[in-house]
Amino acid sequence: MSANLPKLLLEAKTVAKHFGGVKALQDVSLTIRQGEIYGLIGPNGAGKTTFFNCMTGLYVPDGGGFTFDGTPLIADAPDKAAARGIARTFQNIRLFGNMTALENVMVGRHVRTKAGVLGAMFQNAATKAEEVAIRQKAIDLLHYVRIEERADDLARNLSYGDQRRLEIARALATEPKLLCLDEPAAGMNATETEQLRELIDGIRRDGTTILLIEHDVKLVMGLCDRVAVLDYGALVIEDVPAIVQKDQRVIEAYLGA
Amino acid sequence: MDIFLQQIINGLVQGSIYALVALGYTMVYGIMGLINFAHGEVVMIGTLVTITVAGTLLNSGMPVALAGLAGLMAAVLVCMALGWALERIAYRPLRNAPRLTPLITAIGMSIVLQNLAMMIWGRNYLTFPSLLPKMDFEFAGANFTAIQIIIVLVSAAMMGGLLLLVYHTKLGMAMRATAQNPAVASLMGVNVNRVIAAAFVIGSALGAVAGVMVGGYYEIAHYQMGFMLGLKAFTAAVLGGIGNLAGAMLGGILLGIIEALGAGYIGDLTGGFLGSHYQDIFAFVVLIVVLMFKPSGLFGEKTGDRA
Amino acid sequence: MKKVPFFQSLPGIALAATLLLALPFVAALGGQAWVRILDFAILYVFLALGLNIVVGLAGLLDLGYVAFYAVGAYTWALLASPHFGLHWPIWAILPIGAGLACFAGVLLGSPTLKLRGDYLAIVTLGFGEIVRIFLNNLNAPINITNGPQGITLIDPVSFGAFKFSGVTQILGVSVSGPQKYYFLLIALAILVIIVNVRLQNSRIGRAWQAIREDEVAAKAIGINTRNLKLLAFAMGASFGGVAGGIFSAMQGFVSPESFSLIESIMILAMVVLGGMGHIPGVILGAVLLTVLPELLRYSVGPLQMAVFGKMLVDPESLRMLVFGLALVLVMRFKPAGLWPSPERQRELQETGK
Numbered sequence: 007m008s009a010n011l012p013k014l015l016l017e018a019k020t021v022a023k024h025f026g027g028v029k030a031l032q033d034v035s036l037t038i039r040q041g042e043i044y045g046l047i048g049p050n051g052a053g054k055t056t057f058f059n060c061m062t063g064l065y066v067p068d069g070g071g072f073t074f075d076g077t078p079l080i081a082d083a084p085d086k087a088a089a090r091g092i093a094r095t096f097q098n099i100r101l102f103g104n105m106t107a108l109e110n111v112m113v114g115r116h117v118r119t120k121a122g123v124l125g126a127m128f129q130n131a132a133t134k135a136e137e138v139a140i141r142q143k144a145i146d147l148l149h150y151v152r153i154e155e156r157a158d159d160l161a162r163n164l165s166y167g168d169q170r171r172l173e174i175a176r177a178l179a180t181e182p183k184l185l186c187l188d189e190p191a192a193g194m195n196a197t198e199t200e201q202l203r204e205l206i207d208g209i210r211r212d213g214t215t216i217l218l219i220e221h222d223v224k225l226v227m228g229l230c231d232r233v234a235v236l237d238y239g240a241l242v243i244e245d246v247p248a249i250v251q252k253d254q255r256v257i258e259a260y261l262g263a
Numbered sequence: 264m265d266i267f268l269q270q271i272i273n274g275l276v277q278g279s280i281y282a283l284v285a286l287g288y289t290m291v292y293g294i295m296g297l298i299n300f301a302h303g304e305v306v307m308i309g310t311l312v313t314i315t316v317a318g319t320l321l322n323s324g325m326p327v328a329l330a331g332l333a334g335l336m337a338a339v340l341v342c343m344a345l346g347w348a349l350e351r352i353a354y355r356p357l358r359n360a361p362r363l364t365p366l367i368t369a370i371g372m373s374i375v376l377q378n379l380a381m382m383i384w385g386r387n388y389l390t391f392p393s394l395l396p397k398m399d400f401e402f403a404g405a406n407f408t409a410i411q412i413i414i415v416l417v418s419a420a421m422m423g424g425l426l427l428l429v430y431h432t433k434l435g436m437a438m439r440a441t442a443q444n445p446a447v448a449s450l451m452g453v454n455v456n457r458v459i460a461a462a463f464v465i466g467s468a469l470g471a472v473a474g475v476m477v478g479g480y481y482e483i484a485h486y487q488m489g490f491m492l493g494l495k496a497f498t499a500a501v502l503g504g505i506g507n508l509a510g511a512m513l514g515g516i517l518l519g520i521i522e523a524l525g526a527g528y529i530g531d532l533t534g535g536f537l538g539s540h541y542q543d544i545f546a547f548v549v550l551i552v553v554l555m556f557k558p559s560g561l562f563g564e565k566t567g568d569r570a
Numbered sequence: 571m572k573k574v575p576f577f578q579s580l581p582g583i584a585l586a587a588t589l590l591l592a593l594p595f596v597a598a599l600g601g602q603a604w605v606r607i608l609d610f611a612i613l614y615v616f617l618a619l620g621l622n623i624v625v626g627l628a629g630l631l632d633l634g635y636v637a638f639y640a641v642g643a644y645t646w647a648l649l650a651s652p653h654f655g656l657h658w659p660i661w662a663i664l665p666i667g668a669g670l671a672c673f674a675g676v677l678l679g680s681p682t683l684k685l686r687g688d689y690l691a692i693v694t695l696g697f698g699e700i701v702r703i704f705l706n707n708l709n710a711p712i713n714i715t716n717g718p719q720g721i722t723l724i725d726p727v728s729f730g731a732f733k734f735s736g737v738t739q740i741l742g743v744s745v746s747g748p749q750k751y752y753f754l755l756i757a758l759a760i761l762v763i764i765v766n767v768r769l770q771n772s773r774i775g776r777a778w779q780a781i782r783e784d785e786v787a788a789k790a791i792g793i794n795t796r797n798l799k800l801l802a803f804a805m806g807a808s809f810g811g812v813a814g815g816i817f818s819a820m821q822g823f824v825s826p827e828s829f830s831l832i833e834s835i836m837i838l839a840m841v842v843l844g845g846m847g848h849i850p851g852v853i854l855g856a857v858l859l860t861v862l863p864e865l866l867r868y869s870v871g872p873l874q875m876a877v878f879g880k881m882l883v884d885p886e887s888l889r890m891l892v893f894g895l896a897l898v899l900v901m902r903f904k905p906a907g908l909w910p911s912p913e914r915q916r917e918l919q920e921t922g923k
Binding site for chain 3: 296297298321335353356357360363364365366368369370371372373374375377378381382386451460494497501541543544547548550551554555558
């Protein structure tokens with residue numbers, strides 16, 4: 007039976023985090039399986055982004071920890087998380103504004119490439135070849151998220167929707183096993199949300215596991231294989247969308263009883 | 264222990280001066296997030312104006328007390344105007360610019376003021392007129408003078424006055440609100456421009472008084488004196504927690520004492536390798552250590568970086 | 571047909587090369603002092619490009635850059651002068667100087683890794699001052715730096731018997747010391763520029779720019795910001811170290827006075843006013859800020875005499891005053907610098923600034 011169970015990619019065990027007196031996360035435990043789209047929802051302030059930040063190393067948990075792909079995840083080392091295969095986008099979009107769209111994606115390749123200072127100065131064959139590959143991969147990714155026309159524009163001059171796509175392209179450039187999207191549909195209209203849905207589906211089809219934090223409940227329920235609900239820092243329920251939608255506690259959490 | 268008390272007293276006096284100057288830095292940084300590099304130069308101009316005004320009046324026969332007072336008033340007025348002009352002309356147009364731009368502007372203004380001072384007052388050291396009685400006292404083996412007492416008392420009075428202003432007046436409340444959140448403060452009806460101007464003007468006034476004290480204490484002045492003084496006062500502000508008034512005051516005094524003790528004992532500590540002319544290094548070392556280990560200073564708040 | 575920018579085409583390069591080769595001789599018509607000014611302009615191009623790595627690319631506001639210049643200069647002075655009686659050759663001293671400066675860069679950079687913007691500036695300023703104070707005072711109990719008097723009679727650059735000081739006859743033409751240094755400096759400058767361009771457009775260069783733009787996001791995509799920041803400091807410092815060595819050799823004399831805060835500010839101004847991160851802009855900034863003040867100095871004195879009949883204003887303070895004003899005015903009206911990168915230029919045009 008275990009041969010058919012998809013592999014556990016990420017395991018969170020009793021993760022706790024507080025800021026001063028505020029308990030942002032209270033012993034949250036959940037699991038994400040390889041190949042699924044996993045949704046994380048909850049009212050504002052429930053701790054979703056805090057959970058995210060603990061997982062990706064921006065915050066250090068005050069209790070509990072994570073296991074990724076079988077090995078424990080080191081806290082407070084976001085660059086190591088990326089090297090391990092966890093990529094993320096940000097709720098407030100954090101692009102490299104004064105670099106072009108293409109350069110943003112090219113720098114996403116940093117963690118999977120290795121040319122150093124000496125290579126840069128002397129331009130040996132290996133460095134040149136790597137540089138060509140980086141550029142090509144970046145162009146391919148811009149095509150993948152459909153903003154190839156914006157390649158030479160400064161990232162900060164892109165439209166809001168294009169910026170979100172660019173951030174996803176940059177995250178994909180790191181060849182992640184787990185892609186974490188923090189409210190990617192925020193501020194989007196129905197058409198844009200639908201295009202985003204297709205993109206995320208495509209990313210999963212192409213082999214990346216996805217963790218999605220979202221407020222757009224319709225998007226989450228329609229897209230995710232499993233959903234976890236947080237409220238006041240605690241896990242309320244973790245199950246398939248059909249069950250979660252009907253759960254009384256979830257309805258109360260969102261509508262305030 | 265023979266020089267310990269002496270150095271403490273010296274440190275207290277120098278520290279009071281640092282505290283007054285530090286307040287100017289901390290108020291501006293607290294409200295605008297800008298290091299007003301030119302503040303040290305404002306202090307320097309206060310000293311030089313006093314020399315010119317008081318010196319001229321003394322020469323024309325005016326009694327010492329009156330000439331001194333007139334000199335002080337002139338310094339305060341000139342510095343207040345200078346502070347106001349700095350904000351209005353150099354910094355206000357850059358309110359929304361990225362951090363680097365106002366910093367470079369501040370450095371530029373500092374250079375401009377220094378060189379204007381050199382052009383007006385010349386390159387040479389100037390003597391500060393003798394305005395206060397020269398009385399010496401002795402206590403438990405340490406010497407101190409009337410001037411030192413006056414400096415500490417006047418500084419304490421000014422700091423007390425500032426705290427009264429900030430915590431018990433409408434303007435003070437407006438300043439505190441603006442320091443926390445300028446956008447919301449303006450929505451609540453606070454005239455942010457005037458608050459910022461007030462911060463500069465008040466800081467400059469305090470700086471002018473500090474300048475007069477420096478002149479009276481060391482009896483000389485020079486167009487370049489603002490640089491080191493400003494840097495050390497800024498260190499004091501950081502030490503106490505930038506943006507925090509009480510922090511700036513305590514930071515100033517603490518820095519003065521650290522410097523004095525350091526200068527007094529450094530010969531012994533390093534077996535004669537480093538002499539007291541390394542004194543200036545103490546402030547820098549304090550600065551570096553504080554920023555490395557406790558960047559929020561003694562009383563500052565931790566501002567985390569929430570993604 | 572695709573238009574190639576003039577200076578990348580063959581006739582363009584030929585013209586530029588001819589101008590560069592002729593320049594020191596043209597300048598000499600006004601006196602050797604002008605050739606020296608040219609030499610310093612190129613030296614400052616080195617320094618500005620070195621600082622550009624730290625400030626322009628990586629976004630680390632370094633106000634103490636002059637410390638690395640000083641390390642390089644004093645290394646040459648100590649290894650090639652009567653002070654210790656050592657007379658090592660250039661190919662030994664320059665790498666040592668660069669290496670020591672590199673080490674100093676890592677040393678100065680390490681405590682600053684967690685600092686942002688203004689604080690970083692102040693701490694680096696403090697370091698620069700500490701270095702200057704030590705240079706001024708390390709003459710007792712053991713005389714290392716000879717204190718405020720500095721070190722004199724420093725060996726010039728030489729390749730075997732060919733010395734760069736004094737006049738030499740080459741192909742029937744009289745070439746002076748400063749002119750010989752000019753050609754050495756131009757050769758080095760071309761190398762430095764190439765290295766800088768390559769660094770900027772490399773994996774490392776992009777990582778530096780990412781750190782400058784958003785350090786949190788840079789970490790999130792796997793950039794080891796700690797190591798890369800130290801690398802930026804180290805690389806920038808080594809350029810300063812090389813420049814320092816040549817400075818020492820050229821002048822024949824060093825003292826702590828040459829390494830004050832105002833120097834650091836000057837070099838920073840060259841980077842920022844020129845066009846931060848944009849190599850041609852930085853070169854322009856370095857040349858302008860070296861040559862214009864000299865032009866000012868040479869004209870202000872006689873001008874005042876002609877108009878007022880006496881010196882109203884000391885040219886030195888006027889020079890600095892104008893410099894300060896230039897900083898304020900450029901930041902107010904052209905904050906992206908005089909020659910920003912093409913992407914920035916496009917953006918500025920579009921937003922109508």
